[in-house]
Amino acid sequence: MRHIKFLYIIFLLSLISCGSADTGNAAKGTISWLPYASTDKGQVCVDEGISSPTIDIACRELRGHWDGAPVNIHRTTDGDAIGKNGFAISQSDSQVDIYAPDDLGILYGVYALLRNPELGRDGRVEESPFYDLRLLNHWDNLNGTIERGYAGKSLWKWEELPDSVSPRYEEYARANAAIGINGAVLNNVNASPKILSEEYLKKVAVLADIFRPYGIKVYLSVNFASPMVLDSLPTADPLNPEVVKWWTGKADEIYSLIPDFGGFLVKANSEGQPGPMDFGRTHADGANMLAEALKPHDGVVMWRAFVYSPADADRAKQAYLEFQPLDGKFADNVIIQIKNGPVDFQPREPYSPLFSAMAQTDVMAEFQITQEYLGHANHLAYLAPMWTEFFDYVQPFDAIAGVANIGDDDNWTGHPLAQANWYAFGRLAWNPQLTSTQIADEWLSMALVDKARTPEDVYESLLGMFDTSREAVVDYMMPLGLHHLFAFGHHYGPEPWCDVEGARPDWLPKYYHRADSIGLGFDRSPSGSNAVGQYPEPLRSQLASVETCPEEFLLWFHHVPWSHRMKSGNTLWEELCIAYQRGVEKVEEYQQTWEKAEPYISPELYADVETRLATQLKDAKWWRDACLQYFAQYSKMPIPAEIASEMRPLEELMKIHLPITNYKSPTPALLDSLR
Known part of the structure; x- marks a missing residue:
């Protein structure tokens, strides 16, 4: 409860003035689920031999923000039981024990304990992340604007890097680690080739160094025509030896600066972006060429399936039509990134049928945390119910990404309550079995009100407001x-x-x-565009009939x-x-x-x-x-x-x-x- 009290006090002093230039209040700029007030009381005992910058952060968080029983940190060899980056916590009145097979698991365990000081009191609790890759996609441009961004300008001050480093960079990393996010694509999918220049890679390396102890890898969106723009190659054909050589050299250059670089995100042959189809090649040809360049460094290629041709065919069918025939033809370090719905982040969409059609290919879901289609920064729209609705239809897949709603506004997300969506994405990326109500309850009690001091009817009304807000939109x-x-x-x-x-x-x-x-x-029934034909049975038949189609999707399909x-x-x-x-x-x-x-x-x-x-x-x-x-x-x-x-x-x-x-x-x- 002490944890909740100090978060409540700090939050009341922060997250207030969207876009304000006033920096006189030291509490401004806080992130709602992080501890800030220092107790200087936390007692921590670390097993001999456990030492790293990540462990140093874990101990610093406990010593500064934990005022319960002494905490003992243990490295366990039982990694298969707990899982990579997972942790176990048990506590009594006299001590708390955190076990993990790796340093990042220990850090996640510390943040979980600070989030819920009672964790493990009723018996040993074990958690591990459901997805290995849990990423934020920033649609930030190098000039400081953010495409579909409603919280000010970009957090990344490229014009100041690498010499000047904002303290917000580490705070960003801390916030993501606290909810289990482990990767950040720094730039817009409509990418400028300039991000791959030596000048900008040195700036990216500074951010990577800051993020690394928090377990966050950096990724970059890349423009497929970068060899032509940066080094005047006559082509970007992925089967051209000179193009292959260029990307191999570029990958080597990146990893010499950033040894743990995560990889590339690619938007190709979509909305005017260049891609392999410009040269008579396939998406698989393009993705595999980049994957080969990254493979020696354990990097991945996330190739977006957001494509649609200008033909008269149903736009909702386009991703399936282009990618399903390529199933099984992608390299093993390629992941196809698919929007949750088949069109474009609408307030409600059925799930994209491509998730059911790529059995031989790794796929990842792309959600939109920023509210492009849900009232920008002016509307309350708690998005966890949208995402849990998606999970009701689609499981499992291999990784998950969310288009970030973060900018340089004092409150980080424009609408002061929109931090709940950043938080909810991280929690669901860690555990998609959580309910939207559970997550809203966590966030409200940490960030908005002191649950113990708020009348039950008032608190329940706030909880209901959050949980129904997306449906209202x-x-x-x-x-x-x-x-x-x-x-x-x-x-x-x-x-x-x-x-x-x-x-x-x-x-x-x-x-x-x-x-x-x-x-x-x-009409997407068999008598119309037959988009229902892309879904597996028995869902296909259910959607095909006006009488059996769920009414929330009725006008989508009929x-x-x-x-x-x-x-x-x-x-x-x-x-x-x-x-x-x-x-x-x-x-x-x-x-x-x-x-x-x-x-x-x-x-x-x-x-x-x-x-x-x-x-x-x-x-x-x-x-x-x-x-x-x-x-x-x-x-x-x-x-x-x-x-x-x-x-x-x-x-x-x-x-x-x-x-x-x-x-x-x-x-x-x-x-x-x-x-």
């Missing part, structure tokens, strides 16, 4: 399987009518919702008549109206929950989130009003009077155009002035 944005109704480019706000001259059809909402006088939704009777007895149109209104009402409920919690939350944090919830409510009504009125033109059915009476006219809503970019989130003030 689905309801007021795109219920029942609707998807990609966003404004063009920046993906903030509704534009189901969007029609941009010259844009590809699959960049526009009408491609996905296909509203007409008959009904709504994308074009459904407006008068279709749902399980509730309502028509599709009535159910759509109910869902949009339910989403609005949930945000109103969150405002009430937050108001009741005010006495237990710092004034600054309370005011910040209060403002964001007000923005979220206005946005929820904006989505409801725009989508229902737009679709009503096709359904020819009435919107319930109690909803319609407060709607803004569709003509007015269609005139809204937000002057924002991919790299910034609209502020509440900007939204109020334009919306």
Whole structure:
């Protein structure tokens, strides 16, 4: 409980001012699940012969932040039982014992004990990570911007490195180690070849040195045409001997600077990025060439499956069509990185069928922690329920990555409650069997309120607010399987009518919702694009029928008549109206929950989130009003009077155009002035 108290006090002093330039408060910049207040009381005894920079960190954390019984650290030879990087903890009133087969396991055990001071009191507890690779993908550009980033500029100050080192770099490593994340891809998948220049590799090496004792390897996104850009080779053909030689030499150069470099992440032949198909080769040809260069150094290639051609075929089928025929043709140090859904990080998607189709190839899941499609930094959307929903369908796979929501804002993540998503990703990457409620309970009790001093009804309301927030976003944005109704480019706000001259059809909402006088939704049944055919049985048959398809995916897989009777007895149109209104009402409920919690939350944090919830409510009504009125033109059915009476006219809503970019989130003030 003392641990919770000091985290609570520190958090109340921090995570407050998004983007503030004020650095006078020493507590600003803290990460919500880390201990900061020092006790200088922790007693630690380390078995003879155990020594390393990682062990030094573990002991420093205990001596500075543990005020329980003395802790004994043991190296165990029982590694097969505990697992690589795993640990065991047992404790009594007189001592705590941490066992691990390796130094990193000891560090993870220390952070687990600090997170839960009662761990192991009821008997020996053993944990080990479910995935060997648990990575953050940073979409950070070398100029400091972050693609789909809503928390300020990049954490990496490339212009200052290698000579000037921010203390935030180590704090970042500490935060990730505390939740089991063990890798970081530092730069955008739309990669600049410049990252592989000698100048930048020396900067990367400085970060690698800082991260290493915390068990975090660095990885780089690479541009497939780098040999042509950096050294003027006439081609980047992966079967060309000079290209192979170039990448082999580049790998040797990297490992001479960073001996534990993790490897490359590659976005190729997607959205204009160069790749092996530009030279008549396959994804396997390109990935295997890079894998061969990295293999002597134990490096890996993570090759993204986010591809879609400009053809008329269903975009949701593209990754499967390009990659499934290549199953078994990739080198053993290649991992295919697949987005959790088949389109693009929508608030709800079915799982990508490619996960079920690569039996002879290592695959990894790619989640998006940053809220590109979930209200940027303005909406509360706790994403663990989205990810646990995915795990209900897909297990096992080989590694996991999350597109980071981290920037240089004082609170690290833009929305002060969005640190919960960074935390939840790390916890689920360590143990995907955890529930979203368990993780929310952990985070709330460490980061937001003192659970013991908060009335039970208030605490449970906060917990419920977190756990239902993603579903609320689905309801007021795109219920029942609707998807990609966003404004063009920046993906903030509704534009189901969007029609941009010259844009590809699959960049526009009408491609996905296909509203007409008959009904709504994308027909992916056997009579339509037959995307259901990419799923294994019995799921394939379940999805193929309007009657058996789960209703949360109904409009994803079917074009459904407006008068279709749902399980509730309502028509599709009535159910759509109910869902949009339910989403609005949930945000109103969150405002009430937050108001009741005010006495237990710092004034600054309370005011910040209060403002964001007000923005979220206005946005929820904006989505409801725009989508229902737009679709009503096709359904020819009435919107319930109690909803319609407060709607803004569709003509007015269609005139809204937000002057924002991919790299910034609209502020509440900007939204109020334009919306």
